[in-house]
Amino acid sequence: MKTAMKHAGKPHRKGRFMKTKERLSTTFIRKVLVVLLIGQSFIWYWSFSRHNITIDRDLETRMQTVSAMIRNVAAEVDKAEGYRHLEHVMDGALKDENIVYIEVSRNSEVITRTSQSQEDEDLRVMKSPILKDGTEIGTVMLKYRTGRTDTAFILTNLTLQGIVFVVLTLLIYLFFQGHIGTQIEKLSANIERVTLGDLTQKIETSEENEIGIIAKGLDFLIERLLVTVKKLKSVAGNVSAAISQLNLTFKNVINGINHQQRSLEEISRAVKTASGAQRRTMSNTEKLLSLSNDNVSALLEMRAASEEIAASISNLNRNVSDSYSTVAALTRSARELASMADNATTAVQQASTSIEEMNASVKEVGKTIKGSAELSSQTTNIIAEKGMLSVVDAIEGMDRIEASVTSLTDAIKRLGRRSSDIEKILSVIKDVTEQTGMLSLNAQILAVQAGEHGKSFSVVADEMRSLSEKTASSTQDIATIVSTLQKEIREAMESTTETVRMVEEGNHVVLRTGDTLREILHASQKSTEMAESIERAVEQQTKGLDQIVKAIEHIKGMLLDVNRTTEEQEQGTASLLESISSIKEAMEAARNATDEQAESTRFITDNIELANERTAEIAKASAEQQEVNDRIIEAMEEVMVIGKETARNVKEVSLFITSLHDEVEVLRKEVEMFRTSTA
Amino acid sequence: MKYTVFKVAGGSFGIGIEGVVEILKYREIERIPQLPDFISGVMNVRGDVIPVIDLRERFGITEEADRRRIITVRLEGGTAGLIVDEVTGIREIPDEKISSPPRVFNEFRSDFMKGLCHEQPGRDRVTIILDIERILSRDEKIMLKTSMEKLTGEGRKRGGRRIEKRPG
Structure with a gap:
């Protein structure tokens, strides 16, 4: 019984318990x-x-009687x-x-x-003296054996x-078995059932003796134990259900966190893609800037050529005017003119080459700008669609x-309340334990006072x-568990x-x-707008360049005319004068064309400068955007770190809860x- | 011989088990003005009104403490309760282990004592074996008897010492 409580689930304890009980009753009966x-x-x-003493006394009396009788006879003997x-007596x-x-x-x-x-006896x-008249006259000696043991008796x-x-x-066996034995058996059977964990049994005795009191006490204990259990x-x-709910909630939390983590990774990827596009835009813009610088230098070259042409043509004009006054110097002048015309042709050729180069550059700029605008709008799309979607997902x-987490906190609070319920129950158990202790002390006192009979008790x-x-x-163990539980809660x-x-x-x-x-989106949209405005400017520039090319073609034609005329002049001075007025007119036209070209060139230069300015603006905006991107990436990394920490914390809590659940x-x-x- | 061992103000005491009726949980006792000083009050044990002696007061200890048990003992043909701090248990103490007490031991008057039991030689831990009969002086016993008769006199007239149980 001492250890039976601990091993209540093991069946072999039952046999040992019964043996103890049998020993108890048989020992008692045996001792009695x-x-x-x-x-x-x-x-x-x-x-x-007593019997022997009586026999001996009888014998002695008889012997004395015999002795007295012989003495009486012997005293009177004289013949x-x-x-x-x-002798006869x-x-x-002797019979x-x-x-x-x-x-x-x-x-x-x-x-x-x-x-x-x-x-052998x-x-x-x-020995007794024979007395006659007061004097001893002899003795009587009797030898006799003591009586034999009466076997029948x-x-x-x-x-x-x-x-x-x-x-x-x-009688004792019947009394003990029929009265005390049955009651003790009843008691021990009940204790055995309780030991095996069955709290539903009651003894229900009506006896008013000590065993009845113990049975009632036991009933009371079992009842209290039953209620408590x-x-x-x-x-x-x-508590178990609450913890299961808690576990479930935690799984939800972990799912949510994983989902968030995935969303954040998606955002991070999108931002990185955007950042790459931005970098490409920046490098393109830089390329554009360097191309624009090339354009400007080509234009400056062209301008110089145009001005040279204009100066040459003025000079030519002056000479043609001089021809009118000095016909003699005409030939020389005509040759000079021819060489000058050659010079002009070369210069025009150079200008034409420059213009073509510039045209190509401008077209390339247009292409780059288009690419940049596309990239910008792509970035905008990525940010607007994926980025914002991810952010919404994350939110x-x-x-x-x-x-x-809110439901988790509620569940944990409920758990806390439950554990204080357990504390209340523990105090009831402590009460019952105290009561039992006192009951056992009183039972010990009763047992000692009952003496030998109280040993079984x-x-x-x-x-x-x-x-x-x-x-x-x-109870102490449970209290420890509960306090651990509360600490963990x-x-x-x-x-x-x-x-x-x-x-x-x-x-x-x-x-x-x-x-x-949203900031990135805004910057990106602005960048797209700028790219579009550059595109428009380039288109205008291309139109201006086309005009310049046309004008140069015109100049070329004129110069060819001049060359031809100069050749004709060499053949005959006579036709010179006639021609000289048409030359003059052509010269005027050439000067007009040259002026026009110079103006166009200035216009182009202005446009290109404007474009350059815009490009620089784009570069600045791109750099700003890049900075913002870097900040985003930094923020994303922070978010990821916090997310991971949250996940770690939640897992830790989950571990706590699991161990709690186990306990x-x-x-x-x-x-x-x-x-x-x-049931 | 077996003794009921208990504690009062940190000291360990024993009384012979044959004089003990039972051990009860401590409960508030009724303080009645007309009782002599050495009786702290009376209590109702299953219908019997018995006098209660607080051993702390009896030993002259004024310091208050958590008292948890009442031992009821047979005294002068009746039953009396002794308030103690704690009941340690029932213990077998052989007579040869009990030595006669000095005149004064640890502030307790030796006239209460029957002997001292040294648990382990050389240690300070000692169980004082009390003589229940000597806890009260002869005069006090007479006072106790008369007081109790006065208290339960009405109950006696109605038939014995049994009085009605109070509800609760």
């Missing part, structure tokens, strides 16, 4: 029988010795008849089977009588004693996490004491608070990411061992 046997032996011995009478006396030897001495006359068997001797006595012993044995069961079930995820009292000690230690609550803070921080970061993304399961199983309903 031994006492009875000793008592009877004593009585038997006493009656036997031969008298002696014969004495002595022979008569008594106890008397072995008679010797009478009178006045130195000795008469002896002996029976047949006399040697342990004989007693009785012994047999009768033993038989009687045996019958009494058997009857008493039967029922409460514990329900509480353990509740939703954060909301879900928040909801999960003291075994029960001892069992009660060990039961109460065991309950006290179990507190830790879980702290972790949850930390999680809530993290989630709020995460929320904040996600919102900031959204703002930053509550252990508690629940321990409580489940008790059977609390008859």
Whole structure:
């Protein structure tokens, strides 16, 4: 029974328990029988010795009577008849089977009588004087043996004693088995059932003796234990359910966090893609800037050529005017003119080459700008669609996490309340344990005061004491478990608070990411607009260049005319004068064209400068955007770190909860061992 | 011989088990003005009104403490309760382990004591074996008897010492 509580589930304990019980009753009966046997032996011995004493006394009286009779006869003897009478009396006396030897001495006359068997016996001797008139005249000596043991008497006595012993044995056995034994058996059977975890049984005795009190006390204990265990069961079930819910909630939280993490990774990827596009835009813009610088230098070259042409043409004009005055110098002048015309042609050729180069450059610029605009709009799309979607996802995820964490906090608070319920129950158990302890002390006192009869009862009292000690230690264990539980719940609550803070921080970061993304979108849209305006400017530039090319073609044609005319002049001076006016006109036209070209070139230069300015603006905007991108990437990394930390914390809490769940399961199983309903 | 061992103000005491009736949980006792000083009050044990002696007060200890048990003992043909701090248990103490007490030991008057039991030689831990009969002086015993008769006199007239149980 001492250890049975601990191993209540093992069946082999039952046999050992029964053996203890059998030993208890048989020991009691055996001890009572031994006492009875000793008592009877004593009585038997006493009656036997009394019997012997009576026999001895009778014998002695008889011997004295015989001796007196012989003395009387011997005192009167004085003649031969008298002696014969004495001998006759002595022979008569020898008929008594106890008397072995008679010797009478009178006045130195000795008469002896002996029976047949006399040697082997342990004989007693009785000597008495023969008195006559106050003087001793002789002695009578009797030798006799003590009486033999009466075997019939012994047999009768033993038989009687045996019958009494058997009857008493039967009576004691019947009394013990029928009264105390049954009750103790009932008690121990119940204790055994309780030991095996069945709390549904009651003893329900109506006895008013000590066993009845113990049975009632036991009933009361079992009832209290039953109520407590029922409460514990329900509480353990509740706690277990709450923790399962908690586990579920945590799984949701972890899912939410993983989802958030994935969303964040997507955002990060999108931002990185955007950043790459931005970098490409920047390098393109730089290329554009360098190309524009090339354009400007080509244009400056062209301008110089145009101005040279204009100067040459003015010079030519002056010379043509001089031709009018000096015909003699005409030939020389004509040659000079021819060489000058050659110079002009070369210059025009150079200008034409430059213009073509510039045209090509401008077209390339146009292409680059188009590419840049495309990239910009692509970036805008990426940010607007994927980025914002991811941010929305992240916000939703954060909301879900928040909801999960809130329900988690509620569940943990409920758990806390449940554990204080357990504390209340523990105090009830402590009460019961104290009561049991006192009950066992009182039972011990009763057992000691009951003396020998109370020994069996003291075994029960001892069992009660060990039961109460065991309950006290179990209660202590449960109290330890509960305090561990409460500590863990507190830790879980702290972790949850930390999680809530993290989630709020995460929320904040996600919102900031959204703002930053909107900024990027804005910058990107502005960049796209700028690229489009550059595109328009380039188109205009291309149109201006086309005009310049046309004008140069015109100049070329004119110069060819000049060349031809100069050749004709060499053939004859006569036709010169006629031609000179047309030359003059052509010169005028050439000068006009040249002026026009110079103006176009200026226009182009202006446009290109404008384009350059725009490009520089784009470069600046791109650099700004890049900076913003870097900030976003930094923020994203921060978000990821916080997310990972949150996940780690949540997992930690989850681990806590799992261990909590395990412990509550252990508690629940321990409580489940008790059977609390008859079903 | 077996003793009921208990604690009062940190000291360990024992009384012979044959004089003990039962051990009860401590409960508030009724303080009645007309009782002599050495009786702290009376209590109702299953219908019997018995006098209660606080051993702390009896030993002259004024310091208050958490008292948790009442031992009821047979005294002067009746039953009396002794308020103690704690009951340690029932213990077998052989007579040869009990030595006669000095005149004054640890502030307790030796006339309460029957002997001292040294648990382990050389240690300070000692169980004082009390003589229940000597806890009260002869005069006090007479006062106790008369007081109790006065208290339960009305109950006696109605038939014995049993009085009605109060509800709760």
